[in-house]
Amino acid sequence: MIQRVAILGAGAVGGYFVWGLSEKLGKNLWVIAKGERKERLEREGLTINGEIFHFPVKTPEEAAGADLLLVATKYGALEESLEDIAAVVGKNTIVLSLLNGVDSEEIIGERIGREHMLYSIMKIASERRGREILFNGETTPGLFYGEPGASVPTERCLEVAQVLEGTPLHYHISPDIERDIWYKFALNVSQNAALWTLRTVLIDALKLLHPYMPFITEEIFCTLQSEEESIMISRWPVYTEERSFSGEEKAIETIKEAVRGIRNIRTEMNVAPSRKASVYVVSGDEEILNTFTEGKLFFASLAYANEVFMQKDKSGIAQDAVSVVIPGATLYIPFAELVDIAQEIERLEKEQKRLEGELNRVNGMLSNERFISKAPEAKIAEEKEKLAKYTAMMEQVKSRLAQLQK
Numbered sequence: 001m002i003q004r005v006a007i008l009g010a011g012a013v014g015g016y017f018v019w020g021l022s023e024k025l026g027k028n029l030w031v032i033a034k035g036e037r038k039e040r041l042e043r044e045g046l047t048i049n050g051e052i053f054h055f056p057v058k059t060p061e062e063a064a065g066a067d068l069l070l071v072a073t074k075y076g077a078l079e080e081s082l083e084d085i086a087a088v089v090g091k092n093t094i095v096l097s098l099l100n101g102v103d104s105e106e107i108i109g110e111r112i113g114r115e116h117m118l119y120s121i122m123k124i125a126s127e128r129r130g131r132e133i134l135f136n137g138e139t140t141p142g143l144f145y146g147e148p149g150a151s152v153p154t155e156r157c158l159e160v161a162q163v164l165e166g167t168p169l170h171y172h173i174s175p176d177i178e179r180d181i182w183y184k185f186a187l188n189v190s191q192n193a194a195l196w197t198l199r200t201v202l203i204d205a206l207k208l209l210h211p212y213m214p215f216i217t218e219e220i221f222c223t224l225q226s227e228e229e230s231i232m233i234s235r236w237p238v239y240t241e242e243r244s245f246s247g248e249e250k251a252i253e254t255i256k257e258a259v260r261g262i263r264n265i266r267t268e269m270n271v272a273p274s275r276k277a278s279v280y281v282v283s284g285d286e287e288i289l290n291t292f293t294e295g296k297l298f299f300a301s302l303a304y305a306n307e308v309f310m311q312k313d314k315s316g317i318a319q320d321a322v323s324v325v326i327p328g329a330t331l332y333i334p335f336a337e338l339v340d341i342a343q344e345i346e347r348l349e350k351e352q353k354r355l356e357g358e359l360n361r362v363n364g365m366l367s368n369e370r371f372i373s374k375a376p377e378a379k380i381a382e383e384k385e386k387l388a389k390y391t392a393m394m395e396q397v398k399s400r401l402a403q404l405q406k
Contacts, residue, residue, distance in 0.1 A: 002067040002163045006088055008032045009072035010046060012126035013098050015133040017070055019048045020169035030058045047132040065090035071097045078104055082111045089116055094156055098122045102185045119177040120145035121184050142170030146177035186297055204237040251291040255299055258331055261324035262303045269338060276306035277337035280317050283329035341404055348401050355394045362387045
C-alpha cells in the first residue's frame, strides 16, 4: 500500500501533484531538494494558482524508502538526478517518470532496476509568473500511466490509483502506455518543427516585404527575434540547399495519395469515419514501405485505420479486400471491416427493389407511344438519361450482392 509519496522536481508538473495531493497526504507528501533550493522551499513553499503550499522538504537520503517517487525534473537534468533517484528508491518503491521524451524510463530503470518503473506521461498546460505556478486544474488532462505490455490494470497501477482517488488530480490507466508515450513524443516533435518552420518563413517573408512596408515589418521583426538588431541591416534571404526537402516532399505526396484514395473508396461505400479498419500497404519498394512505417501514426489517423501493416506481398490478405492503387504500392482494406455484411446485403436488396420500381416506371413511359408522341423532346431525353443511370446503378447493385452472397 502506498502511503509516502516523494516528488523530485518542483516545477509545473511537480507543482500539479503538490496542489492535488497536499490535502490528502499531509506530512506524507515530500518534495526532494538539496542546498539552497531546499532552504528556499522550506522558507517560501510553492505558490500555485494563488495559494501557498508548505510541505516537508527532504534530501534524497532523508526520503529513502518512499513508496512512490514522482520524477518531475527537466529531461536535460535527468542524468545528474540519477544518483538522487537511486538514493530515494527502496526495495518496493514505485517510480513514475513524468518527463517528456521516450527513453527516461529506460535511463532510470538501468540505474535502479526496471522492476521499479511504471511508464507514464503528463499532459498539462501551465505558465510561470515569477515563482508562481498557474494552471487550470479542471481542464488539465493530467496523468496517463500503465504497465508496459499489460492491457489491463495491474496491482501496482491500482495502488497508484488509490493514492490519486478522491483528489482533484486527473488520472487515467492506459491499456497501451508505450503507444501513448510515442504518440505524445511525435506530437511534440511535430509541433516544435511546425513552430520553427512558421517562424523561419515569417522572418524571411518580412525581409522580402520590408522595402514596401518598412515600419510594420521592422516592428514585427524586432518583436519576433533577437538574433539581428534591425530588419534594415539583416541578411537578405538566399536559397540554401539544406532547405530543399525533396525526399520529405515525395514522402508526404505518397501519404496524401494513399489517404485520398482510402477516403474516396470509403465515401463511395458510405462508410462512416468513426468505423475504423485495418490497412495493408503492399509494395516491393523498400522506400515506400519505410515512408508508411515512419508516418504510421499520422497515416492511421488520417486514413481512419485502427492498424496499419506494411508487407511486400498479398499474403494473409482476404480475397474480398477493397484495394486502392497509388504509384508504387497497393493498399488493401478487408471488406468485412468496412461494412456489416448482413446489413449491407439488406441495404442493397432494398436498393435493388427501389431501382426495379424506377426502371419499370421509366421503361413504361418510354414504351408508351402516346408519351413519346406528345412529350417535349427535353422530357424524353431526361427519361432516357434516367434509364441509363438506373440501369448502371442496378448492375452495380447486382454485382455487389453477388460478391457478398458468395
